[in-house]
Amino acid sequence: MMKLFVGNLSFQTTETDLMSIFSQYGAVETVNVVTDRMTGQPRGFAFVEMADRTQAEAAINALNGSDLQGRTLNVNEARPKTSAPPRSGGFGRSNGGGGGGGGFKSKNRW
Numbered sequence: 001m002m003k004l005f006v007g008n009l010s011f012q013t014t015e016t017d018l019m020s021i022f023s024q025y026g027a028v029e030t031v032n033v034v035t036d037r038m039t040g041q042p043r044g045f046a047f048v049e050m051a052d053r054t055q056a057e058a059a060i061n062a063l064n065g066s067d068l069q070g071r072t073l074n075v076n077e078a079r080p081k082t083s084a085p086p087r088s089g090g091f092g093r094s095n096g097g098g099g100g101g102g103g104f105k106s107k108n109r110w
Contacts, residue, residue: 001029002056006063007045007074009033015046017068022048025062026055047078 006018015031022028029049035042050056056077064075 002050002053003078004048004050004056004060005045005074005076005078006048008071009042009044009046009073010069010071011042011044013042013046013069018046018048021063021068022050022059025050025059027051 004022013033015033018031018033019028022031027050029051031046031048033042033046048059050059060075060077063073066073
């Protein structure tokens with residue numbers, strides 16, 4: 001099994017479109033067009049899992065740099081997900097420090 005990253009997709013590209021294109025090179029296990037969590041709109045990239053590594057490499061060689069719906073595809077093997085550091089729960093500084101300060105400073109010193 002090999003997972004492929006497919007980038008520079010048109011926002012109109014569907015999972016069905018990708019299934020159709022990639023299945024020309026072998027058995028496609030899954031297609032996942034990545035969408036924005038807040039809006040549900042496509043983010044312009046997808047992941048395609050193919051059952052056979054040789055077929056997946058054939059798809060990469062054939063489709064990387066090809067045109068789909070007016071966009072030049074970027075197709076390569078997906079990199080493993082790296083663990084990101086935990087996110088803080090809010091905005092601003094994550095160390096809890098506040099700023100003090102401010103106030104009026106006179107240019108004249110007595």
